Amino acid sequence: MRHSSVRPARAVAGLMAVAALTVGGAAQVSAEAPAPGAVQVDWQQAVQRLRAAAAGDPAALQAIDRLVTAGAVPAAAPAALPAQPFQIPAQSDIGRGDGPGVYGSGIALGYDGxxxxxxxxxxxxxxxxxxxxxxxxxxxxxxxxxxxEDLVEHNDVPVDTTIRTRALDPGAGMIVAAVYGSLWHRWPVPVSDANPDGYQYQLGTISVPSFGAVYN
Incomplete structure (x- = not known):
């Protein structure tokens, strides 16, 4: 099942290179691509803008609130450019398979849009x-x-290590995003009554979203 919604411009206003937010003066965000190197990211402003964009979507709002409550958003921090994965990784109930903790990261992709x-x-x-x-x-x-957007596109081949949205047209400029929700994983095990297809499955539920800034 695919769900998507795109909202038009509003007042709250790949592998591709991921850029950071450059903030100066009265919290203005530059629309120009930053030069390669380290820049300062005003993460607090970024997450508040993202929360405003999520208005009317209870699941998205709850995910962003968990991000803030967990203290995962620094006041300001440098981000290396380019940086394809989101700068703040997700936390989940299964982590990387050995209990709750760091789980994975959102990413910006641009090989076909x-x-x-x-x-x-x-x-x-x-x-x-x-x-x-x-x-x-x-x-x-x-x-x-x-x-x-729902992340629904994945090829069941060893070289495909991501699950992705459809191709989007967010327009040029600075984009902040958070990935949240749940995801099924699997790994090979001996065939048995409990695992007739030779795989063990586990559902990961994100407790703290992966959050990042990218440049399109």
């Missing part, structure tokens, strides 16, 4: 995601476009 993706967790991403739902909420700080 702009997409959001996610990688991480134990084993590989299961081809059947029934009962799970992984989503991303995003806002382009340069043009005000925003939306939510």
């Amino acid at each position: 702009f997409r959001f993706g996610f990688f991480g967790g134990p084993g590989t991403i299961a081809p059947n995601q029934a009962g799970a739902r992984l989503q991303v909420v995003w806002i382009n700080l340069s043009n005000g476009r925003s939306g939510t």
Whole structure:
């Protein structure tokens, strides 16, 4: 099942290179691509803009609130450019397979159009995601476009380590996004009555979203 919504510009206003937010003066965000190197990211402003973009979406709002409550958002921090994965990784109930903790990261992809993706967790991403739902909420700080998307595209081959959204058109500029929800993983085990297809499956539920800033 695919769900997506894109909201037009509003007042709250790949592998591709991921850029950071450059903030100066009265919290203005530059619409120009930053030069390669380390820049300061005003993460507190970024998460508040993202929360405004998520208005009316209870699941997205709850995910962002968990991000803030967990203290995962620094006041300001440098981000290396380019940095393809989101700068703040997700936390989940299964972590990387050895208990709750760091789970994986959102990512910006651009090999066939702009997409959001996610990688991480134990084993590989299961081809059947029934009962799970992984989503991303995003806002382009340069043009005000925003939306939510399901991450549903994945090829069941060893080289495909991500699950992705459809190709999007967020427009040019600075984009902040958070990935939240749940995701099925699997890894090979001996065939048995409990594992007739030779795989063990585990559902990961994100407790603290992966959060990042990218440049399109």
